[in-house]
Amino acid sequence: MELFGKMCRLPAALLFLSLIFSSLFSLSVGGDILTPTQHLPDDQILISVGERFALGFFSPVNSNNRYVGIWYKVSPRTIVWVANRQHPISERNGSLSITANGTLIITDQNSKPIWSSGSSDLASPIAQLLDNGNFIVKEAKGDGNIVPGSLAWQSFDYPTDTLLLGMKLGWNLTSGLNRNLTSWASPSDPAPGLYTMFLDLHGDPQIILLEGSKQLCRAGPWNGQSLSGIPDMMRFKVITVDFVIKNDEVFATYNTTSTSIITRLTMNYTGQVQHFAWLDDSQMWSIYMSKPRDLCDYVSQCGAYGVCNPDDSPICSCLPGFKPRLPRNWDLREGKDGCARMTELDCRNGTDGFATIEKAKLPDTSRSTVDRSMRLDECRATCLRNCSCTAYASANINGTGCIIWTTELNDIRVFTFGGQDLYVRLAVADLGLGSDHSHSRTITGIVVGSVVGILLLAVVGICVRMKRRRRTAATLGAIPFASHCNNEYKDDKDWELPLFDLGTIIAATDNFSIENKLGKGGFGPVYKGKLGEEQEIAVKRLSKTSTQGANEFMNEVILIAKLQHRNLVRLLGCCTQGEERILVYEYMPNKSLDAFIFDKDKGVLLDWQTRYNIIEGIAQGLLYLHRDSRLRIIHRDLKTSNILLDKDMNPKISDFGLARIFREDETTLNTRRVVGTYGYMSPEYAMDGVFSVKSDVFSFGVLVLEIISGKKNRGVSISEHQGNLLAHAWSLWMHGNGLELVDKSISNSISMVEALNCIKLGLLCVQECPKDRPTMSSVVLMLGNKNASLPDPKQPGFFPTRAPSKNESSKSKTNSASINGLSVTTVEGR
Template identity: 85%
Template structure:
């Protein structure tokens, strides 16, 4: 009141000047609307009605150039739209105005126009900033209200690097408008960068990410629920996805399930496509999804008729009925030459057939044809009638619609879940072959230690008819050879056998209600023996096959090993053509189903995660030191750690394990097996494995459990590399606690967490002799006040962060003479 009292005594002229100056430096021009004759000056803002968004002038980091942009009020440094991205203003004297005909104009410090929206031909135009961050130009009523109806111009039709909820991404076929998004050139320059994501209308429409003019990532066609190349999106319930195809428009759009959720999809200057959501509690953007996430996401890594599987090593294999075009390059792990048919098709005599490739990202559809009016059976018949047809698939994941390929199949990859069935045409001579590629499956809710070798239950002579449960001695089973042959002669390991009637009764005749899923070797069913014993039954498909070594390895080891943190095989059933393995049932699935799932991850608080880490350590210590046989697991990973009803961990999958004699410290193999990302450097590169190889895998697991991130396929903007490199970088800068999964930060013990991170880093040190033994690990985990040595840098550090370095690393790896293979089944 005193201020107004004093102002009241000022001369009128002085008061008028005071009001003019105050208006000039006001951060807002009085709301969300811009009208002719009232420009927006640098330093002023438009604020949307709900105060959700703002529009004004800004400068990116490390530059004084000025641009007009839009941002969310919660994060003013995150720009979601830029008007004059190619025409910066060098001084803070620019302005934005709307002309009498509805044209938006930006002028520089010399009042020179540097950007305009184009004429809208309106009589009484106004521009308004909406709460969805859309800046629109419309006709105004005489009372100042906005006239309902279509906009004459809107910023959402001209996106920059960001797609927001409610924005259309794609084509208006009537006007020819193409809405795509292009990265910034750099964090300090919003000019168009090298990465552009657009909707390709050729064939079955699909989204493609370009690097300059080259395809970098193909999102795949729409399958009725999502795009074929992003199966992860359906695991999250935050987004509502929509795809529209009609005579007027073809576009993609997403929304959030709640208006309170602030989200954006962006192509950043490094070429990563990220979905982000704003976390109010931590006042930061959280990366929901990031693509490309692994080498198989990059376009056509394995060439024509090649299949990419990031969990295999090497990642490229040929489709069934095909062989490498260049065996020499294939041996060097360069698969981009692709594959060629073993036998040419014989359309004239009608003997061709199809092989089903499950869980795929459908091949490039740009040269495919689509008929959305027919079903899968008609699609198959149509393909057979067309001698040029190479494959077919459903256009929609529900089995309707038809996609037909008449050219080479390129850019095929497989997933552990969420992919689609692809039906590849083969000559009759190739239909009976086993596919050159196998891919992992994660079957929910069961323990399958290893399904390797199930088919050979019949070939090793243990198929017998039983009407009640019996036991057979494996020592009496003949087989040609085994890598652990010192244990095969004269040794009796009891293998329980169940008769077929018992299994049929337990699974309600393999009812669909009891089906838990389907893996690479057949379906898996839940069952009940009696009133209390829950079981998981893996029923082998007739076309599956595996090696005798892996099967015998699994059976012998599980029969000999007993520990609360190891999986338990209950027996098998082999009757007639049936071949089944029976395991204890695990209601909480595998560890990876929790720690890598944003929603389920919150169910594992810190104490539960720490108990899991300790349990795995105890199980591994038993294998290395305390069991009657000294075991090297060789495939320790999150999907091979299974959780019982109390979340106790159990190590599974012993098909690749090796038995060590007491006098052996390390072995060398020409057949490297395991999963890339968990294999130690000396094993992956030189085939040398020991107990320290398992210790390395355990260290990876520890860091994954704590962070909730995979060692492979992550994208961390602050540090380029895999999880090990990221954890090491944080630790070296004294920021180790930042590694902890944000979803458990409220329940965590900082002392335990930092101690566990340090133990993990000690386990993944590059040199095997530097890594602790599992007995030391167990002590370090239980001794929270122990003084631990400082870890040295981890193996595979630094690692690849782009397709270029990926290729380089593959070539480096190929210098090894070892034959590489990988665990190919992850049944659960």
């Protein structure tokens, strides 16, 4: 905006007189209007006529700086716009005023101007806060109405991190004004942060999300009904979206079908774009939509000519007529190198044709060409005449308009709902249509493998079914796995995973050398290894003496092969050669969370913000398991040693050997064989064998309290923690001393509000009655809204504090320093 710079261009005399004038008239403000005879001091606010919005001075959470902002008149306060986001006031003596010619000015405690809306030339100006959240400067009539065409300035032209109803995201091509969203730097600092969402005008206009200067996500071009990359828009029942392309402006905007609906679209400081709706009954914001949601929302996960599908495992495949550019990397589930043509195009002889990719998010359109008047058949003919044309699509989903690509096709994904047809140019040899090249071929699935592969899939599927019928088998040696490890295999449930040759694993780990050993869990030892020059891996080897690993090995392979999320550890493949049962994971250089949290020296490396991010990441991963993945999964062994940390300290949930799949119609299950780890088990599971998603929520609550306190739930002194950490946390909370739970090593870096909310959230998750515990979707919502008002927790389900018997002690012994390993406790139900 450079508003401060514009203010400096005001005539000095005029600015001086304006400041003197406003200081002489120190009348307090009421209502929704500010005039040159008034000023808005720090302790006063403007309220829109419908009492939906307020404007005034505020301080962000955990900050004493003062800013002028606009917020919804709901509790907790929700800031939607900030004026002086780069120029805070350090004391509560600031003031907002409007000069005689219509310039808004914020002054600090020394009456020094620190922000301005820029010069204007109005005779009778007023500033008014409208009921849509827009703060405007206009020429006033005698009756107070706006003089037509006299709008001199409006806050809607200068968004911060929030898009409100009727606000435009995009360009005024006449003035060059670019309206974009920029995240806050942090929850306590509204200065421009790392993330920007803007409308890119190159080619066919599309909305882009940047992380710094790096393109992070792409919403795709407008297709007449929705943005190509957000087909969910077509399902909105109360939200209407418009995309306007005219000679003088290009912008996107949204509205609602009812004026009573309170909604906002906000890009938070972590780069999440979230659409919120206000729920009157619960008095809180509910997330209506959130992006990015899955890995395929991030740009070019599968490279040029690759297709991303979050419902597939692996998520990347090649367009028909293309093959992986670097097959070895694709075997390791790394598809960003993209795909290459199987057969070069033959433009001269006119024998090329097209394959149709249905329900697609269109490729990056920044270097495409668009003709909105052309019919689709004309578009096809134009593409065929251009030897550089690689694909075409309709600009409008109704079949009108033409988009043509002459470059590589990047960032394609497919949906189960929505999307549109993309026509990819192929050589005749890859079409399989004989001499009839005039028809397109519809590709409903991407075919991989060969006849041998198909036979292998059938054999493995039969074997897996046989295994399920023979559940009394005691060891994995009875499971008829394929021993040739250079193919992919599937069972009847469509799981697939690269198989590694044992020689490759031995070479990668230096023959399982002691120097490469990372740790050992109930499953067996874990080794660090390297494939090629760069690919670091963690190799988990089933111990021959393990009584816990056989079924868990199968369970983990089948489950985790279907899962793809940034907060779940990635299984790269396995080896089942001879008697060996080996799992190969991505390597986590920072090992497991328990190695940091419960170590006094390493614990200081996890400041409050890092711990908060870890809590958020675990919550996102667990929500994916419970709600958003292809399968509905209960982890059953969520604990600090099963949370791994990557190089950036991002958390990844690991070890799915004990996980169970829930059908959509199932809410709880009962088992006679209770498995997991004491201290993290919910009471109903530990005592009665009953488990559900709320069992994982309980374990998550224990994790939260351990992360905050740096102490284990079990194994602590009874005199110090009254039995366990949950009892200690509950006692502190009930006596109003919740902050005493916080790890002393990070006490200087905490946000008190955030810490108390997290402690409260942890206690809500460990409540004794499962129905009282929140779902993970509610947990993620609470973490995303750090000013949310949380309900009061009830008493936790205190874990039994009696000393375990000798038998139980041996069964519940864990390796707290496990690294990429599985630490399993098996407890027989009583």
